[in-house]
Amino acid sequence: MGRRALWFSDRADIAVGILAGKTDRQIVADLGRDYTIIWRERHWNSTKTRDYRPVCADCAAESLRSRP
Template identity: 85%
Template sequence: MGRRALSFSDRADIAAGILAGRTDRQIGADLGRDHTIIWRERRRNSTKTRSYRPVSADCSAERKP
């Protein structure tokens, strides 16, 4: 299976799952992704005060080579 980057839609679904109180495993199952991808995405793009922001995460991902 090839590697597929997260889309903005995926990131929006992650944010919605977080707000709904779902676990990384549950969100990953909904998106058809491994839970570690969700965990890494949250870890990279969350702050202590602002939580996970899908727009900021998507902009950050677009800046990376």
């Protein structure tokens, strides 16, 4: 199993895959990650219209990673 954290380049690859019409399984094969990591990323960071914005997702992840 690889690393769990997603970097901006991973999120950009996910967005490109979504725009290309790929399924989650195809995106997983391209990134070499576990299916649940990609599914969770799309589930947590998609808008109400099911759009995925990698910049917003990365900013949200950065704020969650920060420690007081």
